[in-house]
Amino acid sequence: MAPMLDWTDRHCRYFHRLLTRQTRLYTEMVTTGALLHGDAARHLDFDPAEHPVALQLGGSEPADLAACARLAKQWGYDEVNLNCGCPSERVQKGAFGACLMAEPQLVADGVKAMRDAVDLPVTVKHRIGIDQVERYDFVRDFVGTVADAGCTVFIVHARNAWLKGLSPKENRDIPPLRPELVYRLKQDFPHLTIVLNGGVRSDDEIDAHLAHVDGVMVGRQAYHDPWMMSAWDARFFGQTGPADGRDSVETRWFDYLDRIHQAGRPWPTAMRHALGLWNGERGARLWRQYWSDHRHKSSLPSELARQFNARSRPNPVELQAVTVE
Numbered sequence: 001m002a003p004m005l006d007w008t009d010r011h012c013r014y015f016h017r018l019l020t021r022q023t024r025l026y027t028e029m030v031t032t033g034a035l036l037h038g039d040a041a042r043h044l045d046f047d048p049a050e051h052p053v054a055l056q057l058g059g060s061e062p063a064d065l066a067a068c069a070r071l072a073k074q075w076g077y078d079e080v081n082l083n084c085g086c087p088s089e090r091v092q093k094g095a096f097g098a099c100l101m102a103e104p105q106l107v108a109d110g111v112k113a114m115r116d117a118v119d120l121p122v123t124v125k126h127r128i129g130i131d132q133v134e135r136y137d138f139v140r141d142f143v144g145t146v147a148d149a150g151c152t153v154f155i156v157h158a159r160n161a162w163l164k165g166l167s168p169k170e171n172r173d174i175p176p177l178r179p180e181l182v183y184r185l186k187q188d189f190p191h192l193t194i195v196l197n198g199g200v201r202s203d204d205e206i207d208a209h210l211a212h213v214d215g216v217m218v219g220r221q222a223y224h225d226p227w228m229m230s231a232w233d234a235r236f237f238g239q240t241g242p243a244d245g246r247d248s249v250e251t252r253w254f255d256y257l258d259r260i261h262q263a264g265r266p267w268p269t270a271m272r273h274a275l276g277l278w279n280g281e282r283g284a285r286l287w288r289q290y291w292s293d294h295r296h297k298s299s300l301p302s303e304l305a306r307q308f309n310a311r312s313r314p315n316p317v318e319l320q321a322v323t324v325e
């Protein structure tokens with residue numbers, strides 16, 4: 001599951017864990033500056049249920065990255081991932097994201113510094129190119145240089161980042177997807193773990209990519225249609241998943257929201273990540289509207305659920321009667 005700023009926070013990851021136990025989850029990107037000079041615990045705390053979970057860092061100074069990798073280790077993360085894909089323009093010191101693809105040696109130095117600092121896997125997420133550079137050699141040389149520093153896992157968003165003129169959102173849709181370049185990376189670096197990302201919309205598409213690469217990272221589709229994840233443990237990991245129905249996921253999720261509420265914190269900030277749970281099912285819209293209604297925000301979620309079910313969900317006896325007729 002992809003790192004997504006404002007989306008894959010700890011509440012979101014807890015929710016996703018109710019749907020899949022095996023899928024690796026990524027935090028939102030956290031900059032080295034925010035960790036080293038801000039409230040580290042606020043960014044780093046997570047629930048043990050979230051494992052395996054990777055911390056994604058934004059930054060470029062090797063010493064800062066090493067210090068943050070040590071924090072990741074201290075907090076118990078399973079992986080540290082460096083963001084070389086976010087379409088931010090280079091800003092003097094403290095650059096992060098896709099502009100780092102133009103400086104593969106700096107990325108290699110950062111990876112080496114993190115690997116020297118901790119024994120966690122250090123991985124890199126990047127694009128296939130920046131701006132108008134369409135040559136395969138560019139991404140091949142980037143991966144080669146960074147791999148020489150000991151990185152063995154590359155997560156490749158299969159489109160360029162255009163650093164000028166497009167918003168981050170446009171940069172996730174407008175530059176064309178070129179998955180064949182990612183497949184080629186796997187051919188040229190068979191010993192590396194190559195994970196494809198970008199535009200994946202279904203389990204069949206995941207399967208099709210898996211014929212060419214080692215892994216697939218999914219972002220928006222799974223966020224908006226989270227039930228998709230409930231099939232992944234069985235289909236892609238050969239394990240029984242934790243979700244045997246949307247109802248039971250919902251019940252466990254409301255227990256979690258109750259705990260947030262009882263701790264005096266606002267549960268709607270967590271609930272927003274689960275609003276797609278019933279997507280594609282009858283009544284999904286009503287459910288979504290009910291759970292995003294701000295008038296409910298001071299009530300206990302499990303009590304709200306009881307009221308909603310009593311009012312808006314046909315009970316099984318009525319359904320049976322309809323079936324018999």
Ligand SMILES: Cc1cc2nc3c(=O)[nH]c(=O)nc-3n(C[C@H](O)[C@H](O)[C@H](O)COP(=O)(O)O)c2cc1C
Pocket residue numbers: 002003004005006007028029056083085086125157172197198199200217218219220221
């Ligand atoms: C709201 C949002 C926030 C994102 N934030 C990050 C981020 O913090 N770090 C990162 O590497 N990519 C970020 N991305 C990009 C995703 O990780 C992913 O590469 C991209 O959405 C393409 O995958 P998809 O088509 O499956 O969504 C973000 C995407 C979205 C939609």
